[in-house]
Amino acid sequence: MNANAIKAMLTSAAVVALSCGAAVAEQEPAPGVLVINGDIEITTEVKAPDYIDGLDMAYSGWRFRASETQAFELDDFDNPGMIFVEEAQVVWDTVDGSEGKSCASCHDGPESMKGVRAVYPKWNEAAGKVTTIEDEINNCRTTRMGAEAWDYNSDTIRSMNGLITLQSRGMPVNVAVDGPAKETWEKGKELYYARTGQLELSCANCHEDHYGDLIRAEVLSQGQINGFPVYRLKDSVLTGVHNRFKGCVRDTRAETYSPGSDEFRALELYVSSRGNGLSVEGPSVRN
Amino acid sequence: MAADAKPRVKVPKSAAAGEVITIKTLISHIMESGQRKDKDGNKIPRSIINRFTCDFNGQNVIDITLEPAISTNPYFEFDATVPEAGEFKFTWYDDDGSVYEDSKPISVG
Numbered sequence: 231m232n233a234n235a236i237k238a239m240l241t242s243a244a245v246v247a248l249s250c251g252a253a254v255a256e257q258e259p260a261p262g263v264l265v266i267n268g269d270i271e272i273t274t275e276v277k278a279p280d281y282i283d284g285l286d287m288a289y290s291g292w293r294f295r296a297s298e299t300q301a302f303e304l305d306d307f308d309n310p311g312m313i314f315v316e317e318a319q320v321v322w323d324t325v326d327g328s329e330g331k332s333c334a335s336c337h338d339g340p341e342s343m344k345g346v347r348a349v350y351p352k353w354n355e356a357a358g359k360v361t362t363i364e365d366e367i368n369n370c371r372t373t374r375m376g377a378e379a380w381d382y383n384s385d386t387i388r389s390m391n392g393l394i395t396l397q398s399r400g401m402p403v404n405v406a407v408d409g410p411a412k413e414t415w416e417k418g419k420e421l422y423y424a425r426t427g428q429l430e431l432s433c434a435n436c437h438e439d440h441y442g443d444l445i446r447a448e449v450l451s452q453g454q455i456n457g458f459p460v461y462r463l464k465d466s467v468l469t470g471v472h473n474r475f476k477g478c479v480r481d482t483r484a485e486t487y488s489p490g491s492d493e494f495r496a497l498e499l500y501v502s503s504r505g506n507g508l509s510v511e512g513p514s515v516r517n
Numbered sequence: 518m519a520a521d522a523k524p525r526v527k528v529p530k531s532a533a534a535g536e537v538i539t540i541k542t543l544i545s546h547i548m549e550s551g552q553r554k555d556k557d558g559n560k561i562p563r564s565i566i567n568r569f570t571c572d573f574n575g576q577n578v579i580d581i582t583l584e585p586a587i588s589t590n591p592y593f594e595f596d597a598t599v600p601e602a603g604e605f606k607f608t609w610y611d612d613d614g615s616v617y618e619d620s621k622p623i624s625v626g
């Protein structure tokens with residue numbers, strides 16, 4: 231065997247070793263097709279947008295869950311998140327505040343909210359910043375209904391978000407990352423890659439570098455938020471995006487930002503954009 | 518009466534005579550176990566659904582005793598044979614004496 235042949239063998243061994251390393255770093259989820267109520271087809275994988283460097287494909291968190299958890303979403307009757315949507319429907323029709331209005335007074339049925347969830351967070355010209363669905367709910371309550379704003383992370387606002395989100399279920403997430411929202415998006419990106427806490431972990435360390443791998447007993451997802459608000463089996467209520475962010479940041483042993491803070495707004499916009507093209511899936515079910 | 522208790526059932530609208538169908542039921546309920554304490558250390562009193570029954574045309578299909586360890590919003594899924602057209606009647610019994618009912622007709626053919 232001549233020197234060249236040995237060199238070639240060593241090179242191919244190195245290539246094998248490298249590709250093994252990549253396979254350990256991120257693992258594609260098992261194939262799976264999500265059709266809700268035998269009717270609504272949900273896109274759970276899509277080519278990641280060009281402006282996302284760290285992902286080739288975007289996968290909904292549904293794909294990383296165990297089959298028993300996945301099954302909750304196949305039929306709305308089995309989806310515990312729907313209980314909260316039903317509660318929100320009652321609130322939707324209930325008059326509150328000094329103006330004597332309910333949501334329905336201006337918006338008729340919640341069907342009028344179709345498409346909203348797909349494009350939020352979104353630039354609000356009047357507010358001069360990027361706002362979330364929670365912000366817009368409270369904007370309606372304070373400026374049009376003459377009612378008090380709900381706490382950003384209250385059960386009521388999460389349920390209402392669930393009702394609004396449901397109207398867009400199956401539509402592709404399509405948040406704008408350019409124009410006036412660009413600055414906020416850049417800030418969100420910076421936060422996504424910023425290491426925080428005693429453990430010095432960024433979002434990307436887990437959700438970009440190690441999705442599909444185990445973190446203790448759980449399989450890491452890409453941290454996509456197309457399924458929010460999400461019914462978490464451990465919480466038995468709908469969870470909002472910011473609340474989930476808070477839990478993740480806390481787990482890096484950092485002081486967290488608050489739900490409703492500008493930091494989490496920016497992060498929500500950026501993380502949403504990582505899943506542009508995935509279907510709106512909320513209210514989804516996760517563990 | 519627990520303010521948030523609301524029963525839901527899912528039964529096929531029709532079936533063939535003698536067919537086995539799947540019934541799904543869920544009631545929203547806090548199912549407070551009676552084992553927990555509030556912030557001040559006082560015991561939170563037990564408040565659960567303690568019994569669930571399903572009858573078909575007066576004949577009992579299923580009769581379940583619920584215990585405090587059952588989670589919030591109890592869900593039951595079970596099979597039933599449909600010999601004839603009729604009505605499924607569902608009843609939930611609350612610790613506080615409230616009774617929640619729902620019913621679903623089913624046709625045969």
